[in-house]
Each structure stands twice: as structure tokens, then as C-alpha cells.
Amino acid sequence: MKSLNLSLVSILxxxxxxxxxxxxxxxxxxPRLEVVRQQDHGFFAAVSEQxxxxxxxxxxxxxxxxxxGQYLDSSIxxxxxxxxxxxxxxxxxxxxxxxxxxxxxxxxHEIESGSVSGLGDVSLLASWVVFKKEVxxxxxxxxxxxxxxxxxVAAVPNFSSSVNVFAGLKFPTGDAxxxxxxxxxxxxxxxxxxxxxxxxNAPANGIHGHDLALGTGSYDGVFGVQTYARYKTxxxxxxxxxxxxxxxxxxxxYADDFxxxxxxxxxxxxxGEDSLAxxxxxxxxxxxxxxxxxxxxxxSGLTSIYTGPRVLGTLGRVSGEVAVDLPVLTRTTALQAxxxxxxxxxxxxxx
Numbered sequence: 001m002k003s004l005n006l007s008l009v010s011i012l013x014x015x016x017x018x019x020x021x022x023x024x025x026x027x028x029x030x031p032r033l034e035v036v037r038q039q040d041h042g043f044f045a046a047v048s049e050q051x052x053x054x055x056x057x058x059x060x061x062x063x064x065x066x067x068x069g070q071y072l073d074s075s076i077x078x079x080x081x082x083x084x085x086x087x088x089x090x091x092x093x094x095x096x097x098x099x100x101x102x103x104x105x106x107x108x109h110e111i112e113s114g115s116v117s118g119l120g121d122v123s124l125l126a127s128w129v130v131f132k133k134e135v136x137x138x139x140x141x142x143x144x145x146x147x148x149x150x151x152x153v154a155a156v157p158n159f160s161s162s163v164n165v166f167a168g169l170k171f172p173t174g175d176a177x178x179x180x181x182x183x184x185x186x187x188x189x190x191x192x193x194x195x196x197x198x199x200x201n202a203p204a205n206g207i208h209g210h211d212l213a214l215g216t217g218s219y220d221g222v223f224g225v226q227t228y229a230r231y232k233t234x235x236x237x238x239x240x241x242x243x244x245x246x247x248x249x250x251x252x253x254y255a256d257d258f259x260x261x262x263x264x265x266x267x268x269x270x271x272g273e274d275s276l277a278x279x280x281x282x283x284x285x286x287x288x289x290x291x292x293x294x295x296x297x298x299x300s301g302l303t304s305i306y307t308g309p310r311v312l313g314t315l316g317r318v319s320g321e322v323a324v325d326l327p328v329l330t331r332t333t334a335l336q337a338x339x340x341x342x343x344x345x346x347x348x349x350x351x
């Protein structure tokens with residue numbers, strides 16, 4: 001059971017929700033169960049939360065101020081159930097996201113306030129541990145009959161590493177009706193204004209229909225990889241996820257999205273089966289421009305990088321994490337409301 005102490009530190013070392021990953025629509029929370037030595041097969045359940053505050057208005061990546069005070073608060077809660085088989089090598093999971101978003105944005109010279117909530121796009125994922133290696137200290141003992149027996153000195157390996165790949169399908173279960181707002185968007189010139197000008201023009205809206213939609217309205221492919229390595233109490237994690245988009249409602253197609261996360265960490269407390277670890281995480285997202293009825297949606301491209309601390313803990317069969325992400329680089333196309341900070345948390349229980 002001691003082998004759980006270090007390996008469980010990495011169970012939740014991923015960033016998504018939407019989810020735990022960065023993207024507000026495409027990130028699938030994927031608990032890292034393949035590194036667990038004891039009870040490496042069976043069922044598990046997880047809950048993750050990602051809260052993001054969007055309050056900075058940018059045009060082509062430049063902060064242009066926010067005189068209208070527009071903002072978007074996005075909360076995505078993912079419920080996950082799954083199982084692992086064949087000594088933990090293969091597994092599957094179902095992600096069910098529940099989304100709540102509140103916002104204020106300019107509509108002409110008025111300020112519109114509102115909220116949207118409901119089921120997001122449900123995902124079904126399968127995973128495969130393609131590589132796993134452990135190295136332990138051993139001791140050789142010679143018996144009286146001349147035979148030599150090799151024993152492991154400790155239950156916890158000095159070094160362990162793993163590579164896990166996953167793939168799946170995201171279903172169009174989320175309400176995509178907000179995409180209809182694309183028919184009524186302001187012209188490109190007004191969208192590139194950051195605020196009302198001296199002539200009294202209304203401030204531009206940086207929160208669009210594709211930002212408020214609860215789903216993409218399309219069947220999307222999800223592909224990813226998780227890597228992990230640990231030496232004694234120091235570990236390194238790196239993950240990536242790519243979402244391949246299909247055509248959605250109203251002939252709107254979200255651009256393919258690439259999100260990544262990783263960084264070094266150290267276990268700072270270990271008492272029996274309980275543990276506490278701290279990690280420094282660097283994460284990011286690269287997304288191209290969406291398309292609407294065959295035309296490019298200028299206010300939809302994004303490149304962002306975040307950094308921040310993550311605290312991970314284990315208590316018996318339950319593991320959890322809490323992380324804060326702060327943007328260090330944000331590049332947008334046209335005018336968009338961008339993230340000021342993101343808070344993520346997750347919990348996993350094994351049965």
C-alpha cells in the first residue's frame with residue numbers, strides 16, 4: 001500500500017476542465033489512474049470544477065480598456081465515471097459537463113445582463129497505457145544452502161514513469177442555440193473598436209454567441225497523451241489534448257483546438273497512505289479562427305499561456321487538487337473578452 005503514496009500524487013496532475021484543461025468547451029477531465037500500483041483496475045468516479053473570469057477586452061492581443069465593464073464568468077463542472085481493466089492498461093470514462101455562465105455586455109448603448117446554464121457536450125473516452133516502467137532498490141541475500149534471493153528494499157520505487165494515450169468522441173448534447181447570434185453580430189469595423197469614440201458610437205461587444213453556447217452542435221474527435229516521471233519525491237508531468245471539430249448548428253464550425261499542460265512538482269508531506277504535493281504548472285491553448293457559413297469568424301482565434309501553483313493531496317481512496325492559473329501571454333484575433341484568472345479543482349475516488 002505504500003506505493004500509493006507517491007503515485008497517487010499524480011492522479012489529478014492534468015489541466016480540464018474544462019474543464020481541467022484550458023479550453024472552456026473542449027477540455028476533458030481525465031484522472032491519471034494508470035500509475036496506481038495497488039488496485040490498478042476497477043471503477044472510479046470523479047468531479048472537477050473550472051471557474052474562469054473573462055474581464056479584459058483585447059483587440060489583436062492589445063488591452064484596449066473596458067469602459068462598459070463587460071465580463072463573462074464561466075463555471076464548468078464535470079462528473080466522470082469510468083473503469084480500468086487488464087492490470088490498468090486499458091480503460092474508458094464518460095464525462096458529463098454542467099455549465100453555468102453569467103455575463104454583462106454592451107448591446108448598442110445599453111448593457112445586457114444575463115446567464116446561460118445547462119448540460120454541455122458529453123464525451124466518451126478510451127485510454128491505453130503504452131509505457132510503464134519502475135526501478136526499485138534491491139538487496140541480495142545468500143542463504144545457507146548457497147542460493148541467492150533478491151528482495152525489494154522498499155515498496156515505493158525510486159523511479160517510475162508512464163505514457164498514456166486516449167481518444168474519444170464528444171457528442172452534441174449541449175445547447176448550441178446561442179450560435180444563432182452570429183447572424184446579428186456587429187460589422188467587423190465596430191468589433192475592432194475597444195470603446196465608444198468621440199462621435200458617440202456604442203462600445204463594441206467582446207462576448208459573442210460562440211462564447212455563450214453550451215455546446216458546439218457538432219460531433220468532435222478528442223485525442224490526447226499523458227506523460228509522467230518521478231524520481232523519489234520529485235516528479236514531472238506533461239499532457240496534451242487535440243480536439244478535431246466537425247460542422248455544428250447554423251453551419252458554424254469551431255476551429256480545431258490544441259491544449260497542453262505540464263511542469264515539475266515535489267511531494268512535501270507523506271504520512272502512511274496520505275500525501276501532499278506542490279507543483280508549478282505551465283499550460284496553454286492554441287486555437288484558430290472559427291467559420292460561419294463558410295466565412296472566417298475574425299473574433300475567435302486565440303493563443304494563450306498560463307502559469308500558477310497546483311496543490312495535490314491524497315487521503316485514503318480519495319485524491320484531490322486545487323490550482324490557480326494566471327495568464328502570462330494572450331494573443332487574440334479581432335476583439336474579444338479574455339481571461340483574467342482561472343481556478344480549477346478536482347476529486348477522484350476509487351472503488
